[in-house]
Amino acid sequence: MTKLPQAFKRIRLNLARSKEFPSGSTRHGYEFVAPLDAAGHIDPAQWQKHRENCRVRRFWGDGEEHGHLVHKPGGAEHARWVFDYGDGAEEDEEAGYRFGSHAFRPGEYVTIRDEDGAMHTCLVVAVEPAPDGGRINGST
Numbered sequence: 001m002t003k004l005p006q007a008f009k010r011i012r013l014n015l016a017r018s019k020e021f022p023s024g025s026t027r028h029g030y031e032f033v034a035p036l037d038a039a040g041h042i043d044p045a046q047w048q049k050h051r052e053n054c055r056v057r058r059f060w061g062d063g064e065e066h067g068h069l070v071h072k073p074g075g076a077e078h079a080r081w082v083f084d085y086g087d088g089a090e091e092d093e094e095a096g097y098r099f100g101s102h103a104f105r106p107g108e109y110v111t112i113r114d115e116d117g118a119m120h121t122c123l124v125v126a127v128e129p130a131p132d133g134g135r136i137n138g139s140t
Contacts, residue, residue, distance in 0.1 A: 004053055007035040007046055008130035011104050013112075013122035029122055030112070032056035032069055032083065033134040036127070040103035042081060044071055053134030056083045058094070066136070083112075 015021055015028035033055050035046030047054055047069070054069040067085035070093075081099035096102075097111040097119070104110075108124045 002133045009127050010130045012126040014125050016121040016123045033130045040105050055134050057136045
């Protein structure tokens with residue numbers, strides 16, 4: 001099992017308040033492993049060195065999906081971060097809105113566009129040291 005550098009964090013996002021979930025939802029969200037710099041931004045250089053350890057778990061009600069955090073060229077920031085759940089096909093990706101410039105700290109909000117184009121606002125509820133190897137509940 002790979003011992004990850006201290007910069008690697010496990011970040012938990014829960015679905016924020018919405019019309020469907022007026023109080024938000026702890027049963028809908030994401031948990032992912034990413035390297036964060038001192039300001040709480042995703043560090044692309046560290047990601048590049050350990051990208052196979054940057055995993056994501058999407059939990060949505062009774063269902064779960066597992067994949068990887070992927071850095072792709074293009075978009076308004078000249079690069080974009082996506083959660084990829086399959087063989088690299090774009091139809092199974094979910095894109096983080098401005099993930100490259102967003103600081104991941106508890107209490108902050110982020111937006112994710114799902115594979116159907118729907119936007120979901122999530123609350124950062126935890127940022128803690130990543131487990132060895134980047135494992136997340138149920139991932140391999």
